[in-house]
Amino acid sequence: MVNICGIEFKNPIIIASGPGGNGQELAKYIDLNKLGGFTAKTVTPDEKEGNPPPRIVNVKAGILNSIGLQNPGIDKFIEDDLNFLDSLDTNVILSIGGDKKEDYLNLIERLNDSKAVIFELNLSCPNVGKNGIPLGIDKEGIYSLVKEAKKISKKPIFIKLGVETFLEDLVESAVKGGVDGVTLINSPKGLKIDINTGKPILKRAVGGFSGPAIKPIALATVYRIRKVFRDLPIIGMGGVFTFEDAIEFIMAGANLVGIGAGVMSDPERPINIIKELEEYFKVHDYQKIFNCALEG
Template structure:
């Protein structure tokens, strides 16, 4: 087996490997402790933190479909005060690389979240949730998205990357990426869940308490690969994190080949809480079997004529 250097660069920050959790799938990481070492992952992306505590949407909040999972939590959480008091310190104590997802309902809220998170010890990066709620236009409109990123980047200290998590539909994801990078984003996360809905077979009523939710899992993997491919092709110098339906090491490799520097594992965690660690090992094996020695050599390789891999 060929030795592999799994380290990767996330907008200037070196990670030991490119596999992270996805926002909302493991709270702030504490739930994963019985199953894996959070410090061994490339990063732990927290649930999206809001300014004030939120009770979230009424249950049920998750329903399995034939091709993925529909979820709608309404961003339940302790608010920024509770997060900074208990959840972030837990990650820091375990030497995990904390990528803090933030979600606001106004520019003022985003600015306050950015200031408080950015000035807290132990934050590796800030992920700006531009796709919540699912019917919001912020993450799909270049102008609106750039306004949010501008205030976040202004209040997050330099040296801490700001990543914009974008929606994959309506406007060209390249146009939105170009706008948020111009506004100060150090990279983008592609892509957010896709709005969806399901009807309960028993009640013949909406299956989710919030009626609509975000579709994630296998159904959106090909869409995520396309988004990553398009952005890397148009803007090859922009840092991209790929997320959507990652279940195996090859799924992760596929996103790296399309142009991602890192990937996030989300829905799979509900089925297999140890999956992020397993996917790290599987990715290493996928690279070793192909005599590829560095993640850096793989990023975007599918765009090059010599990109074909056995």
């Protein structure tokens, strides 16, 4: 029903990287094969324990997380998760992360022969380093990473970015390097303070903010990039909780729509949204909806 980079997606709804883990837990609650796609949690070269707790806090209209890229590392990921992901009858997107260019390139080589359809280079985790992944705001770094990734990758390369002031410049660098698409947005930074102690609730203080409150920010970001890069595949996400939210993202210019925080509060949400979209698309044309952002 949706075709990007020559890949058929049975519907436009995918699970964003993170909340669905590597799928095995979520598969106990929903049939992953009904999804348009599933993005695995970002994997890095070495195992990461993540940040000290507390690292999740609910706030009005959203959730703050400071997980800190917790993952088993590539060796264990290949051993424990890849066979499961390869067995799915839906499009799997592998999210990869690291501290430097070589990390991403090594991970691509290790995962090149999996059945996954896209590599998503996570350049925007808000919860590592001093202020996130430095490569994600470095124009030259993005260009050189994407260019080299394209040379070795057997799959399309997407990059996942946050809400940056000079986002158009970052995307332009990625396009020059030959990127196949972008995923927008990673969680912007948020803070919650306990007024009894005067201290942030998260141990790391600032965390990634997700949930309904970020939807207008995410929509604006997708729209802004679609207006400049008219043919670039975009996976849009940020605060998608209803099928109407998903339609807004497609109207803003997203080819596919990711669900993140919405899965945490209700694992069946993506399946329900898919059902409602099926009804909607009986009377509306996906391409017409998608073209909204390109008109006017």
